[in-house]
Amino acid sequence: MSLVTCKDLSKTYGSTTALSHINLDIEEGHIIGLLGPNGSGKTTLIKILNGLLTPSAGEVYIKEAPVGTESKKVISYLPDHTYLGGGMRVNEIIDFFKDFYEDFEPERAYDMLEKLQIDPKQKLKTMSKGTKEKVQLILVMSRRADLYILDEPIAGVDPAARDYILNTIITNYDEHASILISTHLIADIENILDQVIFIKNGQIVKDASVESIREEEGMSIDALFREVFRC
Numbered sequence: 001m002s003l004v005t006c007k008d009l010s011k012t013y014g015s016t017t018a019l020s021h022i023n024l025d026i027e028e029g030h031i032i033g034l035l036g037p038n039g040s041g042k043t044t045l046i047k048i049l050n051g052l053l054t055p056s057a058g059e060v061y062i063k064e065a066p067v068g069t070e071s072k073k074v075i076s077y078l079p080d081h082t083y084l085g086g087g088m089r090v091n092e093i094i095d096f097f098k099d100f101y102e103d104f105e106p107e108r109a110y111d112m113l114e115k116l117q118i119d120p121k122q123k124l125k126t127m128s129k130g131t132k133e134k135v136q137l138i139l140v141m142s143r144r145a146d147l148y149i150l151d152e153p154i155a156g157v158d159p160a161a162r163d164y165i166l167n168t169i170i171t172n173y174d175e176h177a178s179i180l181i182s183t184h185l186i187a188d189i190e191n192i193l194d195q196v197i198f199i200k201n202g203q204i205v206k207d208a209s210v211e212s213i214r215e216e217e218g219m220s221i222d223a224l225f226r227e228v229f230r231c
């Protein structure tokens, strides 16, 4: 089943066109990189998929239904900024997630916290930026969702922890789920991707499997990105 379908989707902010006639299909069982330069429309697209922005034109379906309460239940979303109240302890946030999301599995969250040596009793506001990001990613990946949408998941995380986190991402998701990851850290992440979407000035300029790109272009995704988007 198609997890995401966008038909002729456009978004404008006043006179700025952020997305222009996007047609997109995301199927089950893929890890997809949403890649593009600054201001190309990645966050706008992600916010529309999560119902935080409404399209100016076109249609969006999540599992064949319009974006709404039901689609929010099947998408686990990591935004590009901190959204959790700083005064809470991690274990309190875990309790909150457990009440809020039927598909949240606390034991997975505690297991990942332990591996990353994060104390569940610690308050968020006393944590470093990178640790806070790790906590948020752990929470998002501890749901049994159909679609994970991660907006810049590893930007503030140190390189040693990135490997663990990426490994956690690929080992913790169900084979019927898909993950859409927006990032500028392509070299770090490309080994776990099997599909990439290149977006430029609000338009999709490439939507292909990583395998076909490596075969046809004979280069890494990082190298191709630098070529396509050379300034």
Ligand SMILES: Nc1ncnc2c1ncn2[C@@H]1O[C@H](COP(=O)(O)OP(=O)(O)OP(=O)(O)O)[C@@H](O)[C@H]1O
Binding pocket: 013, 016, 017, 018, 036, 037, 038, 039, 040, 041, 042, 043, 044, 045
């Ligand atoms: N609230 C807003 N009001 C007006 N213009 C906006 C707003 N949000 C985004 N834009 C514009 O829409 C375009 C797409 O922005 P968007 O944040 O989606 O890009 P992005 O690919 O996520 O960028 P980055 O990689 O820098 O995070 C840009 O031209 C941006 O200036």
